[in-house]
Amino acid sequence: MSDGLNPLREARVAELLSDFRTLQFYIAAAPTSPGNPDEYYTEGWAALRQCALDGQHILNCAADISIPCASGPGPDEQAKAELKQVLLDAYARRHEGQKIYLRQAAAQRWVGWRETVVVNGGGGGGQGMVEVDGQLRVELANITDEAVYAELQANDINMGRWIDEDPSLREVQRWIRSRRQC
Template structure:
């Protein structure tokens, strides 16, 4: 007996994939090399390059194409099982994309701060201390971008938008998916 929710599952997968596609465009549009070659190995630019690599990795990771076993007989139950599998994949990709996007935003703020210090500074000892402070600020911001915070933010946003979230995967399932794709 079908539960009749497959159209909702299909719509949810489409929403998640659309969100992920948007995130991928945003991630790919961010520069990864500074105009000043001396800045190449600085913390912010290194973070931006890592984000670009992570974005490419999550895009290139193959989906789980194994055929899940349905919990009941019939094509609707099989479709339900397959949609739940695809839902997890899309949800986890969006989650990881959001994490990369937030890390990029922090690094881009750092780049802006650095440019304002370098252009307004003069390179004295105070400038060095200010830059070290900015590096520390960047590290702190990156450390605050956690799976728990991202999951809660995305979930709250989905609910505000009136999206169907009844069968969204748990944070633990998302983290397990991400770990399983870390070596692909």
């Protein structure tokens, strides 16, 4: 017997894919090379390049196209099983995209801070640069799976989205680990 929630599952998948598409647009639009070639190997620019690579990787990873087994008979139960599988894929991609986007944003703030230090006479190796680099490291360290998951969940709740069958953080992390070999 069908639970009647497949339309909600379909809508949730569409929301997640739309969010992921928006994140991919922002990830692809971020700069990856500085105007000054001497800054190419600095921490922030290296982080921006890694974010671009990670964004491309998550986009290129194939979806799980195996056909899941339904827990009951009938086409509605099969659709439910397939929608749950697609929901995990879309949710995990959005999660990873958000994590990449937040890392990119931190690195872009670093670019601005670095420019401010240079304009104010901090030079290339002064204490100001050390502090800017340290701040970047702190920000990047705070972008954890737990923090991203909680932020996305809170945003979904605030937007009134249906989250009853969203995957757990553990399921998302398992999906991400399985895609690292893609």
